[in-house]
Amino acid sequence: MPPGSIPSVDAAALIGRMAARDREAFSRFYDAFAGPVLGLIRRVLRDVGASEEVLQEVFWQIWQDAPQYDARRGSPEAWVFMRAKSRAIDKLRSIRRREKTFVLPVDEAVARVTASGTENPDEAAEGRGAIQSALAQLPAVQRRVIELAFFEGLTQSEISARLGEPLGTVKTRARLGLERLRGILKGERVTAI
Amino acid sequence: MTREETRDLAAAYALGALDAGDRGRFELLLRTGDADAVDALNEFETTLTGLSAEHVVTPPASVKTALMARIAAQGQIASPAPVTRRSWWPALWATALAAGLGAIVVGLYVSVSYERRLDTLAREAAALHDTLEREQQIIALVRDPATAIVALNGLDPAPSAHARMLWNPPAGGLLVVAGLPPAPEGKTYQLWAIAGKEPPVSAGIFSVDAKGTGSLRVSALPGIRAVDVFAVTVEPAGGLPAPSGKMYLASKS
Numbered sequence: 001m002p003p004g005s006i007p008s009v010d011a012a013a014l015i016g017r018m019a020a021r022d023r024e025a026f027s028r029f030y031d032a033f034a035g036p037v038l039g040l041i042r043r044v045l046r047d048v049g050a051s052e053e054v055l056q057e058v059f060w061q062i063w064q065d066a067p068q069y070d071a072r073r074g075s076p077e078a079w080v081f082m083r084a085k086s087r088a089i090d091k092l093r094s095i096r097r098r099e100k101t102f103v104l105p106v107d108e109a110v111a112r113v114t115a116s117g118t119e120n121p122d123e124a125a126e127g128r129g130a131i132q133s134a135l136a137q138l139p140a141v142q143r144r145v146i147e148l149a150f151f152e153g154l155t156q157s158e159i160s161a162r163l164g165e166p167l168g169t170v171k172t173r174a175r176l177g178l179e180r181l182r183g184i185l186k187g188e189r190v191t192a193i
Numbered sequence: 194m195t196r197e198e199t200r201d202l203a204a205a206y207a208l209g210a211l212d213a214g215d216r217g218r219f220e221l222l223l224r225t226g227d228a229d230a231v232d233a234l235n236e237f238e239t240t241l242t243g244l245s246a247e248h249v250v251t252p253p254a255s256v257k258t259a260l261m262a263r264i265a266a267q268g269q270i271a272s273p274a275p276v277t278r279r280s281w282w283p284a285l286w287a288t289a290l291a292a293g294l295g296a297i298v299v300g301l302y303v304s305v306s307y308e309r310r311l312d313t314l315a316r317e318a319a320a321l322h323d324t325l326e327r328e329q330q331i332i333a334l335v336r337d338p339a340t341a342i343v344a345l346n347g348l349d350p351a352p353s354a355h356a357r358m359l360w361n362p363p364a365g366g367l368l369v370v371a372g373l374p375p376a377p378e379g380k381t382y383q384l385w386a387i388a389g390k391e392p393p394v395s396a397g398i399f400s401v402d403a404k405g406t407g408s409l410r411v412s413a414l415p416g417i418r419a420v421d422v423f424a425v426t427v428e429p430a431g432g433l434p435a436p437s438g439k440m441y442l443a444s445k446s
Contacts, residue, residue: 023264030257039248056256063264073231078238081245082207089209134244149210150241156205157212175197175204182240 011076018066026063034059037084044088044151045095054091058084089153096153134184142177145170194222196229203233207241327410331367334359340366345423345442347372354405356442358423368409368423373401373441376427382407382441383432386414387422396423398432422446 009032017025037058041051061083069079135143148154148162156174160167202219205211211219222230334340340361345368347354354372368384376382381400385393394414401407414420425442 023261026264027257027261030260034252034257035249036245038250038252040245042250043248051250052252052256055252056260059260060263063260074235074238075242078235078242081242082238085241085245086209146208149205149208150244154210155212156210156215159210171201171205174208174210175201178204178207178237178240181244182236185240185243 011080012069012071015066015069015076015079018063019069026059029062030059033080037080040081040084041088044085044092044153050091050095051088054084054087058087061087085150092153134181137184138177138180142173142180145173146177146181149174199227199229200233203230204237207234207237330364330410331359334361334364334367337361337364339363343420343423343444345370345425345444348440348443350374350427350439351441354442356425358444360411360420360423362418362420363413365413366411368396368399368411368425369406370399370401370408370425370442371404371406373405373407373425375401375403375405379430380427380438381430381432382425383428383436384409384411385424385426385436386417386420387424388417388420391417393424393436395432395434398428 009028011029011032014025014029014032018029034055038051038055041054041058042048045051045054058080062080069076073079074082135146138146144163145159148159149156154162156167156170159165160170163170165173199222202211202215202222206216206219219230223234340359343358343360345356345358351373354370356368356370358366358368360366370382373382381398383398384396386396387393394417396411396414397409399407399409423442423444424436424440426436426440427438428436429438
């Protein structure tokens with residue numbers, strides 16, 4: 001994790017206090033994580049209103065599930081961000097299903113584009129910049145699979161259909177891509193395929 | 194499943210890209226504590242967390258305000274927490290212990306009740322079996338052309354009493370009586386079979402109910418092929434080898 005993106009807090013200790021229903025601990029935990037969590041949600045959803053709605057649900061779930069947190073299953077950061085991403089993707093898929101089912105009225109469709117809640121392109125580009133720089137170091141086929149899953153919330157079967165590639169190939173590329181990203185984030189030199 | 198397959202699943206799971214079937218398989222691995230699955234998921238989630246945390250968007254204050262209000266409304270808040278998690282354990286153990294003891298007591302009660310019920314049912318079944326067997330013997334007796342029906346009439350002690358004897362020498366018979374008064378305290382009715390000039394032979398003892406009715410199943414009487422008279426006397430409880438009391442019923446010779 002890049003230094004400075006999350007204020008220095010003992011996240012595990014805060015979760016322990018939240019498990020004991022300590023509201024002050026929750027407040028500090030929220031202050032530490034809400035910004036980067038919203039950044040992640042916005043990268044997936046690209047809609048301000050829906051993103052803030054998901055943000056609230058994610059932290060509510062964190063408050064509820066704090067007693068079940070198990071440090072052996074992962075870091076507090078992973079616990080928070082994987083929940084946020086999962087919720088954001090669920091929301092994205094829900095929106096897609098709704099859009100497949102209903103044809104939006106013209107006025108609403110226009111409002112979706114022009115409303116202040118719609119993603120700011122500059123902000124979005126900035127937000128994706130850091131990730132894109134890491135992803136850019138991946139072979140294109142691996143990068144594409146990760147982008148479709150990470151940003152667009154597609155399942156492997158959907159990615160397979162979208163790319164016209166066998167499902168097994170998609171699975172392997174996802175795994176290899178993440179393994180390479182791990183190396184990139186650790187500052188390792190990555191060799192091309 | 195190979196380690197590589199497990200890692201494929203873990204990568205897609207961390208990305209949120211597993212289809213329902215594969216997600217179920219992988220979550221099963223996690224629930225069973227599969228070390229490869231847990232380690233791989235930790236690795237990939239850490240990687241994605243590193244990417245996820247790069248971009249910060251400050252949320253509006255209204256989100257936190259709404260959350261804190263929601264938490265306050267939940268009514269489970271302590272700030273700071275006055276009760277630690279550990280303090281719940283004694284209460285939980287006590288509850289679990291009480292529940293366990295309660296379950297044992299209830300189990301024993303249910304077990305004893307069922308055993309009693311089973312005993313009752315077994316006795317009822319045995320009684321029904323005996324009744325059925327007797328009635329089958331009576332039916333066989335009645336259907337046998339060699340069975341004779343002998344009438345017994347009431348004598349002085351109970352002139353309104355009467356009885357019928359179904360008698361089949363090789364198979365035995367059945368005595369059915371009506372109108373007899375209950376035998377006096379310490380006494381019983383006894384049936385006798387008399388053949389020719391031979392001494393009476395006991396065919397069994399019986400009692401009657403409050404309505405004066407009763408019956409006696411009689412086994413075959415060894416050595417007696419033709420009975421001339423059936424008679425009923427009242428005798429001391431348990432009966433005697435030879436009649437000694439008053440005669441209440443008798444067939445015509």
